[in-house]
Amino acid sequence: MDYYSQLVTDPDLRAELLDRFDELAGAAAAKGGLEGLERLEPPTVDEAARAVESMTEGTWVRDDSALEAIILAFTRPVYLVQDSTYTSSASDFPDSVEIANRLDSARPALERAIPSAGRVDLRNHRLQWAGTAWMVREDIAVTNRHVAEVFARQNGDAFVFRTHFDGSMTRATLDWRREYQRPAESRFRVEEVLWIEPDGSADVALLRVSATGEEGEAQPPVIDLMTEQEIAATTAVAVIGYPARDSRNSADDQRRLFGDVYGVKRLAPGQITTVSADGLLQHDATTLGGNSGSVLIGLETGKAAALHFAGLEHVANYAVQAHVIERIIRERAR
Incomplete structure (x- = not known):
């Protein structure tokens, strides 16, 4: 199944x-939501219906149209x-009521997980931050x-x-906040890098985090990991992490989807589309480069299904399944 068909x-x-x-097309045109597509007329509902039918049948051929932009944003x-x-x-694009209702049903589970995903900030480095991390065991x-x-x-x-x-040393901290228009921080020092998987293996690393934050606060809760069987039964997920502006992706798509706001905590709903025997899975939530290290939370269980590590725009996103992380912790976190 191609990317747009699965949407x-x-x-x-x-x-x-x-x-x-009609509402969505009008909103996109009125609010400048079709940047990069100005030469095209906004699509009609009849055109949308024909396109959706071809997507459902698997015969859709991508054309970088305004229709694609609207479908993806919605x-x-x-x-x-x-x-x-x-x-x-x-x-500033209309939200789906259907998606909002599903997320609201999972809100308690999502709110348990949100505080446990943090931004990996750096000191003594040319980069301000490097990605996302989340609590998988105490410390x-x-x-x-x-x-x-x-x-x-x-x-x-x-x-x-x-x-x-x-002679200066790079240091890393995890900030569990870094929220849009919120000045609060919750910074914990990365005391030790416990393990980095070698090239050719799972894209996983384990970090030992300080017992208390810079203001004396306690660590956020651990996010439970799904079993292999639970992952196989999971479809709906939400990715929690810190998307960054990504030069590899369409600048116009990023403006449409992210409102030119980057580096703050985000939640992106989507679906697991493929589960592989090699310990990886694919999903279709909207992500960018800073989402490296993000957690995929199952909406039904509130548990972590996987660790996001890469994405190809309009193709797929890739993540390491939770049971692989469990094995690495068992073997390497001493």
């Missing part, structure tokens, strides 16, 4: 999209997180190998923080 497989969401399509929105709960999108956070390698490296049997030519 309209849900019959209730598909019906809402078509019922409200079916895979990205919500801001404020005061440890998800609020609205910064894109232990998980992120991606390629995130940890920004500030740490292997030295014999251990892992050390990188040093510069002047």
Whole structure:
């Protein structure tokens, strides 16, 4: 199934999209929501219905149309997180009532997980931050190998923080807040890099986090991991993390979907689309580069299904399944 086909497989969401399509097209045009597509006339509801039918049948051929932009913004929105709960999108585009109702049903579970995902901030480094991490055991956070390698490296049997030519050492902290228009911080020092999986293996790293934050606050709760069987039974998820402006993705798409707001905590609903025997899975939530290390939370269980590590725009996102993380913790977190 191609990317756009999977966005309209849900019959209730598909019906809402078509019922409200004139509203959506008008809002996109009025609010500048079709940046980069100005030469095109806003699509009609009849054109949308024909396109959705071809998507459902798997015969849709991508054409970078305004129709695609509207479908993507409506079916895979990205919500801001404020005061440890998800609020609205910064894109100023109409929200799906169907998606909002499903998220509201899962709100207690999502609100348990949101405080436990943090931004990996750096000191003594050219980058201000490197990605996302989340609590997987008491004192232990998980992120991606390629995130940890920004500030740490292997030295014999251990892992050390990188040093510069002047002798200064890069340090990392996890800020569990970093919310849009909220000044509050909750910063915990990364005391040790426990493990970085080698190249060719799962894109996973384990970090030991300080017992208390810089203001003496307690660690956020651990996010429980799904079993392999639970992952196989899960479809609806939400990705929690810190998307960054990404030069590899369409600038116009980013403005439409993220409202030009980056580096703050976000929640993006989506679906698991493929579960592989190699311990990986694919999903279709909207992400950007800073989402590396984000957690995929199952809406029904509130548990972590996977660790996001990469995405290809309009193709798929990729994540490490939770049971693989469980094995790495068992073997490497001593």
